[in-house]
Amino acid sequence: MAHQQSTSVDVLIIGGGIIGLTLCNLLLRAGYRVGLVDKKIVRDSPDSTSLKNAAWVSALARPGQRLFEKIGIWENILQSAAPYTDMQVALCNREKIVFSNRDIGQENLGYIVNNTTMLKYLWGAVSNWRQRLSIFEDQPLSWTDHERKLELQSGEVCYTSLLIGADGARSWTRSACKIELKSNSYIHDSGYIGVLKHHIPHENQARQVFYDAGVIGLLPTRDPEASICVWSTTDQGNGGKESPMTGDIEHLNRLFNDVFEPAEYTLDGTWTRRPIYSHQACSYVRENALLVGDAALCLHPLAGQGLNIGLRQVEILAKCIIAAGKANSLSEFDDYANSYQRQCRGYDALSQQVISWCRTSMTSTGPMQHMLGFGAYLLNKSSLLKRQLIRHALEGNQG
Ligand SMILES: Cc1cc2nc3c(=O)[nH]c(=O)nc-3n(C[C@H](O)[C@H](O)[C@H](O)COP(=O)(O)OP(=O)(O)OC[C@H]3O[C@@H](n4cnc5c(N)ncnc54)[C@H](O)[C@@H]3O)c2cc1C
Numbered sequence: 001m002a003h004q005q006s007t008s009v010d011v012l013i014i015g016g017g018i019i020g021l022t023l024c025n026l027l028l029r030a031g032y033r034v035g036l037v038d039k040k041i042v043r044d045s046p047d048s049t050s051l052k053n054a055a056w057v058s059a060l061a062r063p064g065q066r067l068f069e070k071i072g073i074w075e076n077i078l079q080s081a082a083p084y085t086d087m088q089v090a091l092c093n094r095e096k097i098v099f100s101n102r103d104i105g106q107e108n109l110g111y112i113v114n115n116t117t118m119l120k121y122l123w124g125a126v127s128n129w130r131q132r133l134s135i136f137e138d139q140p141l142s143w144t145d146h147e148r149k150l151e152l153q154s155g156e157v158c159y160t161s162l163l164i165g166a167d168g169a170r171s172w173t174r175s176a177c178k179i180e181l182k183s184n185s186y187i188h189d190s191g192y193i194g195v196l197k198h199h200i201p202h203e204n205q206a207r208q209v210f211y212d213a214g215v216i217g218l219l220p221t222r223d224p225e226a227s228i229c230v231w232s233t234t235d236q237g238n239g240g241k242e243s244p245m246t247g248d249i250e251h252l253n254r255l256f257n258d259v260f261e262p263a264e265y266t267l268d269g270t271w272t273r274r275p276i277y278s279h280q281a282c283s284y285v286r287e288n289a290l291l292v293g294d295a296a297l298c299l300h301p302l303a304g305q306g307l308n309i310g311l312r313q314v315e316i317l318a319k320c321i322i323a324a325g326k327a328n329s330l331s332e333f334d335d336y337a338n339s340y341q342r343q344c345r346g347y348d349a350l351s352q353q354v355i356s357w358c359r360t361s362m363t364s365t366g367p368m369q370h371m372l373g374f375g376a377y378l379l380n381k382s383s384l385l386k387r388q389l390i391r392h393a394l395e396g397n398q399g
Pocket residue numbers: 014015016017018019020037038039040057058059060138139140166167168169170171172191192193230274275276292293294295301303304305306307308309310
């Protein structure tokens with residue numbers, strides 16, 4: 001029988017996306033031996049200038065920013081981040097709500113950050129801890145909980161006190177641990193991401209437009225005449241076409257002309273499709289395995305909260321693991337695991353319900369539209385309520 005190479009770590013993370021790498025950094029800094037498995041490791045400068053990667057961005061709120069400060073990479077990320085100072089939300093009936101940094105007396109409402117750039121610096125930071133880090137460019141094959149043993153497809157074996165599934169929306173860990181998924185049956189959207197050129201500078205304004213077939217989000221870049229466009233729509237809304245972008249810029253232009261003034265922008269012809277999932281794992285914990293990030297919860301991107309809530313989970317989970325380590329209880333993690341789950345699942349479920357409600361109600365037509373229009377009018381007049389909402393979006397996901 002071929003000899004199986006084996007490694008032993010305190011915590012083994014499957015998934016080297018932003019969530020897995022952030023957790024990995026926090027645990028390495030706290031002195032843990034960490035294993036990281038990813039099928040594709042992009043250690044050196046992933047190309048953030050290719051059009052596909054340049055348009056893959058997230059609106060980062062303050063707690064995420066503070067986590068990156070703690071890891072020591074925020075200054076680097078900031079070099080290419082674009083602050084946004086205003087956020088305009090327009091409903092189907094064109095009623096608008098405008099949020100501004102002036103409402104809360106702060107410099108901006110957050111930063112638009114390139115996801116590939118975050119990955120690049122997170123990888124740079126983990127490589128400072130090589131002596132405690134085991135990297136496996138591989139895929140998991142099986143997890144045996146009572147032995148706490150993960151077998152990889154290459155035949156390598158890794159023993160760990162805790163297994164963390166940070167392996168995204170279609171998580172292997174979730175399936176291997178037989179954790180069920182609660183999917184939102186109302187949402188069947190795809191996301192299309194591209195670059196929009198403004199004829200009038202964007203002045204650091206983010207925009208969101210709800211219309212009957214979906215939601216269009218414009219996120220300003222450092223180029224005053226370019227925004228990243230995140231368009232989420234039902235495939236049915238586009239005549240059932242799988243990808244309305246392919247060779248169909250005219251179709252897209254017509255849709256955009258309904259929503260924006262044609263004199264305001266030009267659409268670039270290159271678009272990337274990203275699947276949109278809306279689901280939550282029925283449990284974030286099974287024996288010695290835990291889920292985090294998109295493996296635990298996937299949100300519709302309209303509120304730009306998916307990554308932010310994932311980073312909130314990371315912060316809470318890292319605190320639980322570090323507290324268990326201090327009490328020599330990493331192998332008896334139940335109470336800490338329950339604490340992680342308690343602090344996250346309810347908050348996550350509520351966030352998902354609110355966001356799903358926005359996606360279904362705010363794009364609906366008829367009497368509902370009039371009611372929402374009136375609500376938006378009142379909200380726009382209430383600086384107190386707006387201040388509360390901005391503070392929640394900016395700081396509410398504090399772990
Ligand atoms: C269109 C769109 C726009 C969005 N905009 C925003 C926004 O503005 N703000 C925001 O906060 N969030 C946003 N999000 C959500 C955000 O992108 C995700 O929540 C976040 O990227 C999830 O990170 P993750 O690390 O959990 O998962 P992923 O990024 O999916 O990483 C998973 C990692 O696991 C690895 N992996 C998976 N399976 C295996 C396996 N079997 N073996 C080995 N490795 C494996 C993958 O290679 C990958 O590296 C958006 C999402 C979409 C779809």
